[in-house]
Amino acid sequence: MAEAPSVDPKAKTAEHALTDVRRAKAARLRERNENPFANDVVPRTLGARTLDVAEVRACAAVARDDAGKYPDDKVKAATGGQTFHIRGRIIAFRSTGGLSFLRLRDRTGEIQLLVSEAAMGPGYASLEDLDLGDIIESEGTLASSKRGELSIEPSRIRMLTKALRPPPEKWHGLQDVETRYRQRYVDLVANPLVAEVFRARSYIVRATRKILDDKDFLEVETPTLTPLVGGAVARPFDTHHNALDMPLFMRIAPELYLKRLVVGGLERVYEIGRCYRNEGISTRHNPEFTMLEYYWSYVTYKHLVEFTEVMIRGIDAELRKAMPEAHARWSSERPFAIDEAFARVPMAQAVRKGLAATEIAAFSDFLGADRGFDAAACSQVLGTDFGEHIKGWAKSSPRAKAIDWGNFRKGWMKCDNDGERLFAAYEYLCEPFLTDDYKAADGKRSLPVFVMDYPFETSPLARRNDTSPDRVDRFELFVHGRELCNAFSELNDPDDQAERFREQVRKKAAGAEETMDFDEDYIRALEYGMPPAAGFGMGMDRLTMMLTNAPSIRDVILFPLLRAET
């Protein structure tokens, strides 16, 4: 037997002491002519079937009794002594002397190795060089432990990759949030529920593709490096191309390129891709995020309202199919309902409702009158500066008290027109209360709500409503108070679009940071004729958050942006 690894604990930090022990074990393997970082893996060893853990379990499924145990005689009868070969990471290691229990994990599951001196012979001694976290391969027959746990009884174990660092604490896993984000590789190993969310994310994206592909959409890829800023209202990242000596922006949205493709006759296109916005970081915002946008010719936003419900339910159904157990857990905890028809409310009506809910007496005459409620009416009822009224208004009701009047007024005063004012009123009077105001049939869960018919001033790429030209045919979907989708019938009149761009440029000149550039080429494209179409955008990160109950966007982005490690 080799000597114990010698480590001088005084010479190095405790961290080094831990890795040095493992390096010493790797060295002993090398002395035995074994490679602690083996590369000669083969899909099958002599006489053994190489299987994933889930496949091995499937082979023994008939031996499983009602209590989930595997009687040893039944396991042996089911597998006839055939040899299985598996690979995975050691995630638990218990030894009782001549018998050791290892737990191995691969991407499909976990299985116990029941390692006995009897079956392993002299090779049993080499268990000394195995540590938690090592990646090994093993072959042996299927058996059952005394407690009825399905196990592989190995005749051979071989190191494939020596782990020089130990895994985090076995019971609590890795808890430190900062380390979890910075060292996601450890997080994924130590916290299986984290890995589960990212598996869900993959299924969600896959389901989204499937639903659009089935509708004969074409998946395309458009530039993420762009000479102009467009497609959304946000601050971009600046960059530069050296060879062309050309300033560039990271795209904030793929919209204008996708619509060029609609001009080009592709008619139904979508892209699932990274977008970049140079803005704050929060539980709902990461500077880079993944957006789905699709454009559908010969339909209007009204069609997309219907399709959005179908799509979200369809994605959720695919997720349930792929991960039934996790899905049951997530869906039972959801504070919102997606199984019944979503609410629909025009923005102006939402504001009218929001004002009514404040129970502010000054609005009662106005709200009682049987008249429409458009952007101009909204301005009229609130006046130009309601600062002096705030104190009184806030006392009217609990709802009125909950309104952020100070910031509402600040935003209100900055508005240039009635449309922007309507939007501001919506933002402060309605949006924070959507979760309370729209409830599912059970009266508990919130109901997703489509807020429809936005003021045209806040939507520079959307088509005006034919009967109310101060509105655009647009909706946003809010699920439990969080914005998930944004969609509208596309503006395809090049002259109207050019005027909207000019307005954006005027705003930029006046100091606004979040504006679009005038995109001459896009206007030229529209001049060739874009069919009537409706377009849709959805944050895939937020969709994943919603379906997996993740409280922060960092829980659904593998490597969220953090400050440099010091």
Added chain:
RNA sequence: GGGCUGAUAGCUCAGUCGGUAGAGCUGCGGACUUUUAAUCCGUAGGUCGCGGGUUCAAGUCCCGCUCGGCCCA
């Protein structure tokens, strides 16, 4: 940018009124052929985030900074 809050062993966490730095897991040595966070005995492991200050004495009190988290903008 503002408010609140956190950083102590590789990991998870204690640390009282300011008075010698603690536990569990991991590691190492030993016992053990049916474990399930195995158990038992022994043992090692610390720039208490960084920098100042107060004090006879600071993980603890004060100030500044760094990196996080939550909320707000």
